[in-house]
Amino acid sequence: AQSVTQPDIHITVSEGASLELRCNYSYGATPYLFWYVQSPGQGLQLLLKYFSGDTLVQGIKGFEAEFKRSQSSFNLRKPSVHWSDAAEYFCAVGPSGNTPLVFGKGTRLSVIA
Amino acid sequence: DGGITQSPKYLFRKEGQNVTLSCEQNLNHDAMYWYRQDPGQGLRLIYYSQIVNDFQKGDIAEGYSVSREKKESFPLTVTSAQKNPTAFYLCASSIAAGTNEKLFFGSGTQLSVL
Numbered sequence: 001a002q003s004v005t006q007p008d009i010h011i012t013v014s015e016g017a018s019l020e021l022r023c024n025y026s027y028g029a030t031p032y033l034f035w036y037v038q039s040p041g042q043g044l045q046l047l048l049k050y051f052s053g054d055t056l057v058q059g060i061k062g063f064e065a066e067f068k069r070s071q072s073s074f075n076l077r078k079p080s081v082h083w084s085d086a087a088e089y090f091c092a093v094g095p096s097g098n099t100p101l102v103f104g105k106g107t108r109l110s111v112i113a
Numbered sequence: 114d115g116g117i118t119q120s121p122k123y124l125f126r127k128e129g130q131n132v133t134l135s136c137e138q139n140l141n142h143d144a145m146y147w148y149r150q151d152p153g154q155g156l157r158l159i160y161y162s163q164i165v166n167d168f169q170k171g172d173i174a175e176g177y178s179v180s181r182e183k184k185e186s187f188p189l190t191v192t193s194a195q196k197n198p199t200a201f202y203l204c205a206s207s208i209a210a211g212t213n214e215k216l217f218f219g220s221g222t223q224l225s226v227l
Contacts (some may be wrong), residue, residue: 032213043218105155105198
């Protein structure tokens, strides 16, 4: 069965600094990969997704992620973090077909001045 | 505006009581999902429905029940058999069933036990 690991439970960065959130997955074939963001007490919003093709994908709010098959990773990056980026970030994976996504446990991002 | 509406925002359950969480969508989506979120545990799938009058168990279905009598509605009942119901519950929908479909989420219901 597929699984997702987000190794970092909580990350704190300074405003304006770069950000990288890690995501590792376990799946035999090329999976569908997603990053979602959740503000406190709210639902999740899709940041970006990867299905195939170019391994560097661009998303909303200036985020990007790179699929690395050799490392089974799909890390999320942003060159300059804004205070409004403080939230919880979830990586998700799924095979093709009708199987629902499997979510990681999330990484909480704090942004300090 | 199209979207997913979950109600109530906060809900309290007494011992031995069944409670029902509402989820309504006006996006004309076929697929709907219920997730449970506990701090540090991420999202865990309770039930999902790919089409009206059909639904499947997720990873943690015990103590929960659902119905899908209308396309727009996918209510979740937390039964008295669920011994640890305190959590944040999220409803989601997608245009069709399929891993590649974007999920649209409601704003959640926080359920607590009195």
